[in-house]
Structures are given as structure tokens and as C-alpha cells.
Amino acid sequence: MTNVLIGIIILIAIIYILINNKIIVKKNKVNEAYGSIDVYLKKRFDLIPNLLAVVNKYAAHEKDLLIKITELRSKTENTIKPKETISSANEMSSLMKSLQATIENYPDIKTDRQFLILQYNLTDIEEQLSAARRAYNAAVTHHNDTIQMFPANFVAGIRRDRPYKILETPQEEKKNIDAKNILS
Amino acid sequence: MEQADIKTVYQNLKKDLAIALQQKKMIMKKQKIVYITYAIFPILVIGYLTYIFVVNNTLQTAIYIDGEYQRTSKNIYYYFVTAIFAFYFFYKGLVNSFTKEFSKFKKIENEAILKMVEQLFPSFQFSQEQQVSLQQVKASKIFNWIADNDNMHTYGTIKNTHDGIPVHIADIGILHKKDLSGLVAIPYMGQLTVLYQLIEPIKYTFSKKTADNLLYSFRGMFCSANFPKRLVGHTLVLPRSIATKADRWIVEYIEDEPVRLEDVRFSKHFLVYTTDQVEARYVLSTSLMERIVEFKKRSGQNIMLSFLHNTIYVAIENTEGIFSFPSGDVSSMKVIEEIVAQVSLTKYIVQDFNLNRKIFKPFNTQKDEV
Numbered sequence: 047m048t049n050v051l052i053g054i055i056i057l058i059a060i061i062y063i064l065i066n067n068k069i070i071v072k073k074n075k076v077n078e079a080y081g082s083i084d085v086y087l088k089k090r091f092d093l094i095p096n097l098l099a100v101v102n103k104y105a106a107h108e109k110d111l112l113i114k115i116t117e118l119r120s121k122t123e124n125t126i127k128p129k130e131t132i133s134s135a136n137e138m139s140s141l142m143k144s145l146q147a148t149i150e151n152y153p154d155i156k157t158d159r160q161f162l163i164l165q166y167n168l169t170d171i172e173e174q175l176s177a178a179r180r181a182y183n184a185a186v187t188h189h190n191d192t193i194q195m196f197p198a199n200f201v202a203g204i205r206r207d208r209p210y211k212i213l214e215t216p217q218e219e220k221k222n223i224d225a226k227n228i229l230s
Numbered sequence: 231m232e233q234a235d236i237k238t239v240y241q242n243l244k245k246d247l248a249i250a251l252q253q254k255k256m257i258m259k260k261q262k263i264v265y266i267t268y269a270i271f272p273i274l275v276i277g278y279l280t281y282i283f284v285v286n287n288t289l290q291t292a293i294y295i296d297g298e299y300q301r302t303s304k305n306i307y308y309y310f311v312t313a314i315f316a317f318y319f320f321y322k323g324l325v326n327s328f329t330k331e332f333s334k335f336k337k338i339e340n341e342a343i344l345k346m347v348e349q350l351f352p353s354f355q356f357s358q359e360q361q362v363s364l365q366q367v368k369a370s371k372i373f374n375w376i377a378d379n380d381n382m383h384t385y386g387t388i389k390n391t392h393d394g395i396p397v398h399i400a401d402i403g404i405l406h407k408k409d410l411s412g413l414v415a416i417p418y419m420g421q422l423t424v425l426y427q428l429i430e431p432i433k434y435t436f437s438k439k440t441a442d443n444l445l446y447s448f449r450g451m452f453c454s455a456n457f458p459k460r461l462v463g464h465t466l467v468l469p470r471s472i473a474t475k476a477d478r479w480i481v482e483y484i485e486d487e488p489v490r491l492e493d494v495r496f497s498k499h500f501l502v503y504t505t506d507q508v509e510a511r512y513v514l515s516t517s518l519m520e521r522i523v524e525f526k527k528r529s530g531q532n533i534m535l536s537f538l539h540n541t542i543y544v545a546i547e548n549t550e551g552i553f554s555f556p557s558g559d560v561s562s563m564k565v566i567e568e569i570v571a572q573v574s575l576t577k578y579i580v581q582d583f584n585l586n587r588k589i590f591k592p593f594n595t596q597k598d599e600v
């Protein structure tokens with residue numbers, strides 16, 4: 047009887063260790079995915095001053111928008127909390143879109159080689175950022191699925207693991223395209 | 231894509247195609263004879279083995295002749311051996327004669343295909359001599375089962391430009407050598423393996439494919455073009471099947487991992503493996519995933535894709551090949567229509583996968599072509 051009890055305890059311990067490790071792996075994947083978002087945000091962050099400098103040469107009248115972007119950049123620089131970082135990043139995305147729409151009114155800028163390079167890089171980074179968000183959401187879904195399902199939910203309860211929140215698409219990206227705004 | 235009128239091409243090549251298709255009919259009949267003859271060989275071998283193990287060893291029979299017992303098995307043994315040798319030489323002669331006629335047919339078929347492609351697509355650079363190397367196909371990482379000692383044949387290559395995007399396609403056949411040597415160590419598996427290898431070709435007796443197409447592990451289109459994104463790792467899109475999963479499981483291929491994508495329609499048809507989860511999603515944007523599903527529907531075949539550096543590789547399975555006649559009793563018109571349908575897919579590779587995306591590229595794209 048004692049041997050059976052010891053056997054059951056060892057089995058439970060092994061199962062606990064395996065599930066615990068699985069949760070840790072999933073958690074690390076979420077952190078890794080968040081790290082990727084951070085890298086692309088940093089890349090975009092570094093690109094903004096150069097872009098603003100070039101735009102300023104041709105579209106100095108759009109001071110309000112340029113100041114807004116500069117202020118938000120400074121604000122983001124001091125942000126530490128992930129939630130705030132993501133919120134600032136979303137705000138920045140919508141401002142960058144407004145900037146691109148504004149640039150349409152200045153045809154001269156499109157002949158500037160430096161601007162074209164920066165615009166290409168910015169578009170590329172935005173695409174990478176979008177991919178990083180999707181990868182993060184996939185990692186979060188994996189993690190949440192794991193900790194909410196039996197028997198891992200018991201282990202997660204002991205570990206006090208909470209589900210992560212999925213990143214929502216910025217409201218600006220959800221909006222329908224306003225052709226009038228773009229074509230005007 | 232410049233393409234001549236199918237009816238005009240048909241009128242020009244009606245005679246040539248009729249001769250080639252007649253030749254094909256004849257060769258298919260002979261192929262059937264070769265395989266039926268081959269089917270007799272295992273019967274002889276099994277008969278002989280039965281004799282050795284059952285009659286000679288356990289059921290030794292003797293007949294009482296002239297006051298003494300005489301074993302009859304010796305005569306039967308000689309009959310069997312003589313029959314096997316006689317059959318072997320007869321079969322070898324038959325195969326030699328078939329091989330010669332088959333080569334003649336392939337020459338006629340190639341000439342007809344060349345004329346067809348040249349007339350149908352005058353602006354294309356078509357070649358039946360240029361060979362794509364096995365290493366080039368292996369480098370795409372689509373076929374992780376390719377071994378260095380496998381054989382590959384290129385039936386034809388086309389270089390063309392769609393919307394300013396150069397696309398290279400090749401009609402290839404990969405012959406993967408199955409390594410069954412490991413089975414020999416298991417008791418009786420050696421004998422069973424030999425027996426299987428003897429019996430396996432009998433199934434080809436009923437095949438409508440020509441002999442050269444019977445043994446390929448992959449036959450179809452292999453295509454490469456520049457992809458308008460910069461990639462560091464690789465991402466593979468493979469058909470969702472047990473075979474794909476088994477391949478990834480059996481072959482040691484640990485540099486990439488599976489990706490679970492959010493597009494349900496896409497995931498129903500494909501499995502994705504990548505070295506970088508973010509890069510896989512960067513490559514497979516939601517719109518591209520939709521286009522890949524549409525392209526699969528359009529082609530009606532198994533399609534496999536690989537995104538590596540700045541190149542997209544597309545493999546489209548077609549067990550009859552692009553630059554060969556379709557199997558079965560087909561008309562000359564059908565032959566022309568099939569080639570047009572297959573070659574036209576390259577146009578859709580550019581359009582559907584958005585390779586002609588008009589973007590300013592401040593860097594020189596590295597060319598990695600077939």
C-alpha cells in the first residue's frame with residue numbers, strides 16, 4: 047500500500063514538473079514575441095527623426111502634425127510599461143498614416159531619394175511590426191490555451207499564472223478607408 | 231504574356247501531333263506487354279522458393295521405380311532453373327527493344343513539344359537541354375527528403391518575364407532512392423523486402439502513365455522568382471497531409487518549427503514551417519494567404535512554396551509533367567490546351583503572389599534563380 051502511494055506521489059510530481067515546464071516555455075515564447083515587437087518599435091523610433099527632418103524640408107506648413115509626432119516620440123522614449131508602450135505605438139501608427147496622407151499634397155517630396163528610402167524602410171518596418179503583433183497574439187493564445195485547459199489549469203493556479211491579453215488592432219487600422227481623404 | 235492562338239497552333243501542328251500521339255499509343259501497348267511479362271517472373275520465383283522450402287525439405291517425395299525409391303525433385307529443380315534463366319534472357323531482350331522504341335518516342339514527343347511551345351509562346355526562352363541541378367532544388371528546402379544520391383531529370387525550362395518580373399520555371403522529375411537496407415537486420419525482413427521489390431513493379435501494369443513517369447517521387451513544375459521582401463531565414467508552405475507531417479517527423483529537420491496561422495481557410499490546406507515566427511507572418515500576410523488558397527484552387531494540384539532570402543520557390547505537383555503528353559487517349563487539341571494551362575500558371579504566380587508590387591527598392595536584390 048505504501049509503495050502504491052509513493053508511486054502515485056512520484057507520478058503526480060513528474061506530471062507537475064512536465065506541465066510546469068510546458069507553461070514556462072509558453073510564457074517565454076510570449077516574452078520573446080513581445081521582445082520582437084519592441085525591436086521593431088525601436089527601429090521605427092530611430093527612423094522617425096530622419097523622416098521628420100526630410101518632411102520638414104518640403105512640408106514645413108504641417109508643423110502641428112510634425113510636433114505631435116515629435117512629442118509622442120519623446121513620450122514613448124520614457125515609457126517602460128508594456129501596456130503604455132503598445133498604446134503609444136498604436137497612436138504613433140495612426141499619426142504616421144496621417145503623415146503619409148499629408149505628404150500626398152507635396153509632390154516634390156516624392157522625388158527626394160532620401161525620402162523614398164525612408165518611406166520604403168518605414169513601410170517595411172510597419173509590415174514587420176504587424177507580423178510581430180500577429181506572432182505575439184499567437185504566442186499568447188498558445189499560453190492561454192495551455193493554462194486554461196485541464197490538467198494544466200491546476201498547475202497554473204498554484205503558480206498564479208494569469209492569461210495574457212491579446213493585442214487588439216489599432217482603431218485607426220480597423221476604420222474603413224476614407225477614399226475622399228486620400229484622394230483629396 | 232504573349233500567347234498565340236491555340237486554334238492556329240493546332241492547325242500548324244496537327245500532323246506532327248497526330249504522329250506523336252499514334253507513337254504514344256503504340257508505346258503504351260508495348261509497355262503493358264513488358265509489365266505483364268514481368269509479372270510472370272515473381273510467379274516463377276515464388277514457385278521455385280515454394281519448391282525449395284516446402285517440397286524439397288519437408289515433403290520429400292519419392293516414387294518406387296524398378297524396385298527402388300527415386301526422388302523426382304531433381305528434375306523439377308532443373309526445369310525451374312532453366313525456366314528462370316530462359317525467362318530472364320527473354321525479358322531482357324524485350325526490355326532492350328522497348329527501351330530503344332521508348333527513346334525514339336521521347337525524341338518525337340520532345341520535338342512536338344518544342345514546336346508547340348515555340349509557336350504558343352514566341353517570347354519565351356524555352357530549352358530542353360538546360361538542366362536544373364538537384365542541389366538547386368534541394369536548396370529551396372521544399373523537398374527535405376532529397377538525398378545527394380537521388381536522381382533528377384529536367385524535361386524543359388522556360389525563362390520569361392511577367393509585368394517586369396523574371397520567372398524561371400522547370401519541368402522536373404525527382405527519383406528518390408528508398409533506403410531499405412536498415413530492414414535487412416530484422417529477421418525475415420530482408421527476404422520480404424526483396425519479395426516486395428520484385429512484386430512492386432507489377433502495379434505499373436495498370437498505369438496509364440509512360441514508363442519515365444512511373445517512379446518519380448515528385449514530378450511537376452519547379453519555379454523561382456524574386457520576392458519583394460528581405461528575408462533572413464526561411465518559411466515553407468507545404469500541403470496539409472499526413473505524409474508531410476510524417477516527412478518532418480522522420481527526417482531530422484530541426485532548424486524550423488511549425489507555425490499556427492490565424493487564417494482558417496489557409497490552415498485547412500497548408501502546413502507552415504519556419505525558422506522565425508515573426509518572419510513567417512511578415513511573409514505570409516493575410517492577403518497573401520488568401521491568394522495562395524486561390525492559386526491552389528486555380529491549379530487544382532498540390533502546391534508547395536518556399537520563401538528564402540529574397541526568392542520565392544513554387545513547386546506544383548503534376549504527375550504527368552508540363553512538357554510531356556498527358557496520359558490516356560487524348561486528342562491533339564487537349565495536348566495543346568494542357569500545355570497552355572500549365573504554362574499560364576506562371577503568370578498567376580506573379581499576379582496572385584503580388585510579386586509585381588510596385589515599390590521603390592533602395593537595395594540591389596540578390597538573384598537566386600533556377
